[in-house]
Amino acid sequence: xxxxxxxxxxxxxxxxxxxxxxxxxxxxxxxxxxxxxxxxxxxxxxxxxxxxxxxxxxxxxxxxxxxxxxxxxxxxxxxxxxxxxxx
Amino acid sequence: xxxxxxxxxxxxxxxxxxxxxxxxxxxxxxxxxxxxxxxxxxxxxxxxxxxxxxxxxxxxxxxxxxxxxxxxxxxxxxxxxxxxxxxxxxxxxxxxxxxxxxxxxxxxxxxxxxxxxxxxxxxxxxxxxxxxxxxxxxxxxxxxxxxxxxxxxxxxxxxxxxxxxxxxxxxxxxxxxxxxxxxxxxxxxxxxxxxxxxxxxxxxxxxxxxxxxxxxxxxxxxxxxxxxxxxxxxxxxxxxxxxxxxxxxxxxxxxxxxxxxxxxxxxxxxxxxxxxxxxxxxxxxxxxxxxxxxxxxxxxxxxxxxxxxxxxxxxxxxxxxxxxxxxxxxxxxxxxxxxxxxxxxxxxxxxxxxxxxxxxxxxxxxxxxxxxxxxxxxxxxxxxxxxxxxxxxxxxxxxxxxxxxxxxxxxxxxxxxxxxxxxxxxxxxxxxxxxxxxxxxxxxxxxxxxxxxxxxxxxxxxxxxxxxxxxxxxxxxxxxxxxxxxxxxxxxxxxxxxxxxxxxxxxxxxxxxxxxxxxxxxxxxxxxxxxxxxxxxxxxxxxxxxxxxxxxxxxxxxxxxxxxxxxxxxxxxxxxxxxxxxxxxxxxxxxxxxxxxxxxxxxxxxxxxxxxxxxxxxxxxxxxxxxxxxxxxxxxxxxxxxxxxxxxxxxxxxxxxxxxxxxxxxxxxxxxxxxxxxxxxxxxxxxxxxxxxxxxxxxxxxxxxxxxxxxxxxxxxxxxxxxxxxxxxxxxxxxxxxxxxxxxxxxxxxxxxxxxxxxxxxxxxxxxxxxxxxxxxxxxxxxxxxxxxxxxxxxxxxxxxxxxxxxxxxxxxxxxxxxxxxxxxxxxxxxxxxxxxxx
Numbered sequence: 001x002x003x004x005x006x007x008x009x010x011x012x013x014x015x016x017x018x019x020x021x022x023x024x025x026x027x028x029x030x031x032x033x034x035x036x037x038x039x040x041x042x043x044x045x046x047x048x049x050x051x052x053x054x055x056x057x058x059x060x061x062x063x064x065x066x067x068x069x070x071x072x073x074x075x076x077x078x079x080x081x082x083x084x085x086x087x
Numbered sequence: 088x089x090x091x092x093x094x095x096x097x098x099x100x101x102x103x104x105x106x107x108x109x110x111x112x113x114x115x116x117x118x119x120x121x122x123x124x125x126x127x128x129x130x131x132x133x134x135x136x137x138x139x140x141x142x143x144x145x146x147x148x149x150x151x152x153x154x155x156x157x158x159x160x161x162x163x164x165x166x167x168x169x170x171x172x173x174x175x176x177x178x179x180x181x182x183x184x185x186x187x188x189x190x191x192x193x194x195x196x197x198x199x200x201x202x203x204x205x206x207x208x209x210x211x212x213x214x215x216x217x218x219x220x221x222x223x224x225x226x227x228x229x230x231x232x233x234x235x236x237x238x239x240x241x242x243x244x245x246x247x248x249x250x251x252x253x254x255x256x257x258x259x260x261x262x263x264x265x266x267x268x269x270x271x272x273x274x275x276x277x278x279x280x281x282x283x284x285x286x287x288x289x290x291x292x293x294x295x296x297x298x299x300x301x302x303x304x305x306x307x308x309x310x311x312x313x314x315x316x317x318x319x320x321x322x323x324x325x326x327x328x329x330x331x332x333x334x335x336x337x338x339x340x341x342x343x344x345x346x347x348x349x350x351x352x353x354x355x356x357x358x359x360x361x362x363x364x365x366x367x368x369x370x371x372x373x374x375x376x377x378x379x380x381x382x383x384x385x386x387x388x389x390x391x392x393x394x395x396x397x398x399x400x401x402x403x404x405x406x407x408x409x410x411x412x413x414x415x416x417x418x419x420x421x422x423x424x425x426x427x428x429x430x431x432x433x434x435x436x437x438x439x440x441x442x443x444x445x446x447x448x449x450x451x452x453x454x455x456x457x458x459x460x461x462x463x464x465x466x467x468x469x470x471x472x473x474x475x476x477x478x479x480x481x482x483x484x485x486x487x488x489x490x491x492x493x494x495x496x497x498x499x500x501x502x503x504x505x506x507x508x509x510x511x512x513x514x515x516x517x518x519x520x521x522x523x524x525x526x527x528x529x530x531x532x533x534x535x536x537x538x539x540x541x542x543x544x545x546x547x548x549x550x551x552x553x554x555x556x557x558x559x560x561x562x563x564x565x566x567x568x569x570x571x572x573x574x575x576x577x578x579x580x581x582x583x584x585x586x587x588x589x590x591x592x593x594x595x596x597x598x599x600x601x602x603x604x605x606x607x608x609x610x611x612x613x614x615x616x617x618x619x620x621x622x623x624x625x626x627x628x629x630x631x632x633x634x635x636x637x638x639x640x641x642x643x644x645x646x647x648x649x650x651x652x653x654x655x656x657x658x659x660x661x662x663x664x665x666x667x668x669x670x671x672x673x674x675x676x677x678x679x680x681x682x683x684x685x686x687x688x689x690x691x692x693x694x695x696x697x698x699x700x701x702x703x704x705x706x707x708x709x710x711x712x713x714x715x716x717x718x719x720x721x722x723x724x725x726x727x728x729x730x731x732x733x734x735x736x737x738x739x740x741x742x743x744x745x746x747x748x749x750x751x752x753x754x755x756x757x758x759x760x761x762x763x764x765x766x767x768x769x770x771x772x773x774x775x776x777x778x779x780x781x782x783x784x785x786x787x788x789x790x791x792x793x794x795x796x797x798x799x800x801x802x803x804x805x806x807x808x809x810x811x812x813x814x815x816x817x818x819x820x821x822x823x824x825x826x827x828x829x830x831x832x833x834x835x836x837x838x839x840x841x842x843x844x845x846x847x848x849x850x851x852x853x854x855x856x857x858x859x860x861x862x863x864x865x866x867x868x869x870x871x872x873x874x875x876x877x878x879x880x881x882x883x884x885x886x887x888x889x890x891x892x893x894x895x896x897x898x899x900x901x902x903x904x905x906x907x908x909x910x911x912x913x914x915x916x917x918x919x920x921x922x923x924x925x926x
Contacts (some may be wrong), residue, residue, distance in 0.1 A: 035238065036233050036237060038237075038240045039237055039240045039241055039244060041237070046515030058173065058176040059176075060176075060179065060229065060232065060233040060236065062161055066226065067185055067190070067222070067226055068179075068225075068226045068229035068230055068233065069179070069180075069186065069229065070176050070177075070178075070180045070182075070183065070229060070232060070233075071176075071180070072176065072177075072180055073374060085187070086183060086187070
C-alpha cells in the first residue's frame with residue numbers, strides 16, 4: 001500500500017498539466033495573430049517553427065487566414081498554412 | 088428445429104443483410120444535407136446563446152449602474168459578469184469543430200480554377216460558395232463573441248474600479264467639523280430621538296393590537312431557541328467552558344482551552360440564538376420595514392459586545408487570578424477589562440446609533456458627529472490605558488501592585504489614541520471610525536485566533552491530550568489507550584487549527600470590508616485552480632483523485648477478500664493458485680484505481696511520457712534490481728514453480744515459503760528464521776521444491792554392519808522394520824540396498840517412501856530407534872561390542888560418511904548411532920546435531 005501510494009503521488013506531481021494555450025507555428029513564414037484577451041486586442045508574431053504560450057484564462061484568436069476561433073486556455077494550437085488547427 | 092423454419096430464418100437474415108446494404112450506401116451518399124441541418128442548428132444555438140449573453144450583459148450593466156454605491160451587491164454582480172464572460176468564450180468554442188470541417192472540405196475542393204483553365208463542375212463551385220459563406224458567418228459570430236467578451240471584461244474591470252473608489256470614499260470622506268455642524272447634529276439628534284420613540288411605540292402598539300399572537304409566538308419560539316442554544320451549549324460543554332473552582336492551579340492547556348471555548352461556544356450559541364429569533368420575528372411578519380433594521384443591528388451589536396466581553400473575561404480573568412492567561416496584576420486585569428469593555432461598548436453604540444439614524448433617515452451629519460464622539464472616546468480610553476500599571480515583576484504575587492507598561496507599549500497606546508483623536512478632529516471621521524472598529528474587533532478576533540492556535544499546539548503535544556477533560560472522558564468512556572489518546576490529541580490539535588483558519592480568516596477579511604462574494608470567489612479559485620506560472624493545480628481535482636484511488640484500493644481489497652474467502656475457498660482451488668490470483672487481482676485493482684484516480688485528478692498522462700523517459704534511465708541503472716525482482720515476482724505468480732507452504736531449496740536457503748510478494752519471497756527456515764529471497768534469484772537460479780506436485784518423497788537411512796553378519800539377513804530385517812512403520816508407504820515399497828564394502832564393514836541403505844516428506848525426519852528417527860533395538864535383539868551389533876578393535880571402526884565410519892553423497896549431513900552421525908557396535912565409546916544422542924530438521 002505504501003509503495004502504491006507513493007507511486008500514485010509521484011505520478012500526480014509529475015503529471016500536473018500545463019494550462020496556457022500553446023501556439024506553434026508550423027509554417028515557413030512568420031505568422032501574425034490577433035489575440036483578444038480581456039480588454040485588450042494585441043498582435044503577436046510567431047516566427048516560423050516557433051511557439052508561444054498565451055491566454056491562460058481564455059481568449060479569441062484571429063489567424064492569418066482570417067478565421068476567428070475562441071480558446072479556452074488549455075489547448076495546443078498549430079498554425080498550418082495560415083489557419084489554426086486545434087489539437 | 089424443423090427444416091422450413093430454419094429456411095425461413097436464413098431467408099430472413101439474408102434479406103436483412105441485403106436491405107441494410109443500400110441503406111448504408113444512401114447514408115454515405117447523403118451526408119452533407121444532414122450534417123448541414125445539424126450545423127445550422129448548432130450555429131443558431133450559438134447565436135441564441137450569444138444573444139442571451141448580450142441580454143444578460145445589458146441587464147448586468149443596468150444593475151451595476153443602479154448599485155453604484157452598494158459594495159456588497161457589486162461584489163455579487165462581478166461574479167455574475169465573470170461567469171458570463173466565461174460562457175461567451177464557451178459559446179465560440181462550440182463553433183470550432185464546424186469551422187474545422189469547413190476548412191477541411193474547402194481544402195478538398197481545392198482552389199477555384201484559374202483563368203483560362205477549364206471550368207469546374209457547377210456543383211463544386213456551388214458547394215465552395217456555400218462553404219465560404221458559412222465560414223464567413225461563423226467568423227462573424229466569433230467576432231461578435233469577441234466584442235461581447237471585451238464588453239464583459241470592461242464591465243468587470245469597471246466594477247472593480249467602482250468598488251475601489253467606493254472603499255476609499257467611505258474611508259477618506261472629509262467632513263469639516265465646526266460649531267455649526269455640531270449644532271445641526273444636536274438638533275437632528277433630538278428629532279431622531281422623538282422619531283425613534285414614536286415609531287417604536289407605534290410598532291409595539293401595532294404589534295400588540297394586530298399581531299399579538301404572532302409576536303407572542305415569535306417571542307416564545309425565541310425563548311425556546313435560547314433554551315436550546317444557550318443553556319444547551321452550557322450543559323453540553325460545561326466542562327470545556329466552565330472554570331473548575333476546586334482546581335487551584337489549572338494547567339496551561341486547561342486555561343487555554345477554557346479561555347478559547349468559553350469565548351467561542353457562548354458567542355456561537357448567541358449568534359445562533361440571535362439569528363433564529365430574527366428569523367422567527369421576520370417570518371411571523373411582526374417586524375415593520377422601518378423597525379427591522381434597528382432590531383437587526385441591535386441583535387448584531389449585542390453579539391459583538393458579548394464576544395469582546397467574554398474574550399476579555401477569558402483572557403484576563405479579573406476575579407480568578409489563577410485562570411489568567413497573561414501575567415498581569417489583579418488590579419491591572421480589572422482595569423484593563425474595564426477599559427476594553429468600555430471601548431467595545433462605545434464602538435457598538437456607535438454602530439447601533441448609526442443603524443438607527445440610517446433607518447430613521449436622519450441627516451448624514453448626525454451619523455458623522457456620533458462617530459466623531461465615539462472615536463474621540465475610544466482615543467481617550469486608549470491613552471488612559473497607557474497609564475494602567477498591570478505588569479508584575481518576576482515572582483511577585485498576583486495581588487501586588489503592578490509596574491507600568493514597557494515604554495514601547497505605552498507609547499503605542501498614546502500614539503494610537505492620539506492618532507485616532509486627530510483623525511476624527513480634522514474631519515476624517517470615516518477613517519477614524521474604521522480604525523476604532525479595527526482596534527476593538529480585529530484585535531479581539533486575532534486574540535481569539537491566537538488562543539485557538541495556542542490551544543491546538545498545546546493539545547497536539549505528546550501526551551498532553553490525555554490530561555484534558557475530553558481526554559479523561561474518552562479514556563473513561565471508551566477505554567482508549569495511551570497511543571490512541573495521543574493520536575486523538577494530534578487529530579484534535581489539527582482540527583482546532585483547521586477551525587481557526589476556516590472561521591477566523593474570513594471573519595477578519597469581512598471586518599476589513601471584503602464581501603462574502605469576494606471570499607467565496609477566492610476560496611473557489613483557491614480550490615479549483617492555483618496558477619503557478621503557466622501551470623494550474625486544482626486542489627479539488629487532486630483531492631478527488633486521491634479519494635477515488637483510496638476507494639478503488641478499498642474496493643480491490645474487499646473484492647480480493649471476497650474472491651478468496653467466498654468463491655475460491657469453496658471451489659477448493661489449490662492454495663497456490665488462490666494466492667496467485669489474489670495477488671494478481673490486487674496488482675490489477677491498485678493499478679486500475681491509480682489510473683482512475685489520475686484521470687479524475689484531471690492530469691494529463693501524456694506529460695508522463697517525459698517522466699517515463701527520465702525514469703527509464705533511472706530504471707536502467709538504479710532500479711534495475713527492483714524492476715527485475717518485480718517482474719520475476721509476476722512470473723513466479725504465473726508459472727508457480729512453488730507456492731506458499733512449499734518446502735524449497737535455493738542456494739544456501741532451505742525452508743517453507745511463507746509469502747510471495749512484489750520484490751522478495753519470504754522463506755522460513757526450520758529454525759524459524761525468516762529469509763527474504765529476492766524473486767530474481769528464483770528465476771535465475773535452480774530451485775529445488777520438495778513438495779511441488781505432491782508431497783511424496785524418499786528418505787534414506789545408511790546402516791553399517793560388520794562382516795560377520797549375513798547381508799541378506801540384515802536386508803530382510805531392515806525391510807521388515809520399514810514395513811512395520813505406519814507412515815512408510817507400501818507402494819512404492821521400501822528398499823534395502825547393499826551399497827558399499829568397507830574395510831571392516833558393509834554399508835546398507837534403507838530407502839523408504841513417505842506420503843508427506845515433511846514428516847521424513849520423524850520417520851527416520853523412528854526407524855533408527857527401531858533398527859538399533861532390533862539389531863541389538865538379534866545380536867547383529869553385539870560382535871562389535873566385544874571386539875577390541877580400537878581405531879579402525881571410527882575411521883571406517885568417517886569414511887562412510889564422506890563417501891555417501893546422497894546422505895545428508897544430518898543422516899551421517901545418525902548412521903553411526905544406528906550402528907552402536909562401531910562407536911561404543913562415543914555415544915551421542917539421536918538428532919542432537921540436527922536442530923533444523925523438520926519434525
